[in-house]
């Protein structure tokens with residue numbers, strides 16, 4: 001089963017929690033044992049798994065990424081979003097989570113992050129349950 005969801009991000013850099021949406025799609029699929037792939041078909045956004053309890057993890061991550069890849073570095077790409085392309089490469093465009101007894105085997109503190117690096121934009125996320 002493959003589902004496409006639409007998101008609207010509200011800031012240039014933003015992390016949205018996809019965990020509940022993905023959980024719902026896994027449930028709907030009725031797949032008991034398998035995998036779910038969460039894939040972002042964009043070159044300036046990414047997907048990651050990390051802590052979804054303390055929101056400062058997200059802000060620390062964004063602050064760190066901005067120090068690692070500053071917006072105003074002298075890049076060649078003229079679109080003005082090279083930092084976002086590089087952050088997208090570093091974080092990656094998909095995550096895979098095993099499913100057992102109809103549930104994702106996420107750790108207790110783990111959530112699925114959609115990482116926006118060049119918003120606000122309309123975005124898609126592809127969720128494939130097999």
Ligand code: ZN
Nearest residue numbers: 077079081082
């Ligand atoms: Zn670009």
